[in-house]
Amino acid sequence: MLKRSKGEKIFAVFNYTGMIVLCIIFILSVWHVLMGSISDPLRISAYSGIILYPLGDVTFGGYKLVLQNNSILRSYLNTILIVVTATGLGTLLTILSAYVMSVRGLYWKKPFNFIVTFTMIFNGGLIPTYMVVRNLHMLDTYWSLIIPGCCVAYNIIIMRTSFSQVPAALSEAATIDGAGHFRILCQIILPVSKSIIAVIVLFYAIQQWNAWFNASIYLQNRDLYPLQLTLREIVLKSSENSIIANADGETVDIYRPLIKYCTIMVSIIPMMIVYPFVQKYFVKGVMIGSIKG
Numbered sequence: 001m002l003k004r005s006k007g008e009k010i011f012a013v014f015n016y017t018g019m020i021v022l023c024i025i026f027i028l029s030v031w032h033v034l035m036g037s038i039s040d041p042l043r044i045s046a047y048s049g050i051i052l053y054p055l056g057d058v059t060f061g062g063y064k065l066v067l068q069n070n071s072i073l074r075s076y077l078n079t080i081l082i083v084v085t086a087t088g089l090g091t092l093l094t095i096l097s098a099y100v101m102s103v104r105g106l107y108w109k110k111p112f113n114f115i116v117t118f119t120m121i122f123n124g125g126l127i128p129t130y131m132v133v134r135n136l137h138m139l140d141t142y143w144s145l146i147i148p149g150c151c152v153a154y155n156i157i158i159m160r161t162s163f164s165q166v167p168a169a170l171s172e173a174a175t176i177d178g179a180g181h182f183r184i185l186c187q188i189i190l191p192v193s194k195s196i197i198a199v200i201v202l203f204y205a206i207q208q209w210n211a212w213f214n215a216s217i218y219l220q221n222r223d224l225y226p227l228q229l230t231l232r233e234i235v236l237k238s239s240e241n242s243i244i245a246n247a248d249g250e251t252v253d254i255y256r257p258l259i260k261y262c263t264i265m266v267s268i269i270p271m272m273i274v275y276p277f278v279q280k281y282f283v284k285g286v287m288i289g290s291i292k293g
Helices: 006-037 043-045 061-067 070-103 109-121 126-135 153-166 169-175 181-192 194-210 213-218 227-236 241-244 255-286
Strands: none
Touching: 043 255, 061 070, 061 109, 061 181, 070 109, 070 153, 070 181, 070 194, 070 227, 109 153, 126 213, 153 194, 169 181, 181 194, 194 227, 194 255, 213 227, 227 255
């Protein structure tokens, strides 16, 4: 076992301390919202500070009020449709682009690499993007949320790095046997790149699941709203009045903090369920290219 120097030990202490502090902050913030979502609304209104345990009697009435709202259920379906479509399309385009950038000796490879890298640093801005979406007649459609962000330059570069590490001898042997680029990609590159593909899928899924800004610009029809935009209106505006009014005709201001806690939990629970299943691929994939030898 190698003996670590004093500097390495100090660095390890600071590293572990920092990670522990960050874990406590992240866990505590989610725990605070979770405990608030099942607390007595009367006690929440009178309480200030971090909620470490349910205040008063445990109740799931807030979740019932939230899930009874038809706009939230419709937004859930909209978000699932957008996430699945955008993730599938984005992953496909990323794989094809990354393969082109990783092929050795391919014509126009350098100009293509430059264009992708350039778009990662510079973009047209909000107004030109809006004009393009409008001219393509995609306003007030799902495509206005899918197409503009379906392919990210950063993800292409990550996947290109992974593809570039596949031994060239495999591709050369396949070429000698008569395989074309499509067959090489499907039968050689993709089977050994499952980890990075899982990472890219997770990146696109989280990006689309948490997106609300583009929807607030491109959508006017509330029936097309994604989940995050609907929950944002509930948390920040007075939309919770429509939810609270459904509670046997009672309109009580004390329900508002409870509704906000419940809407936050409703939005983060799906990602918390999905992440453990792809965690091993995520950790392995993000380390690609960081260790040589």
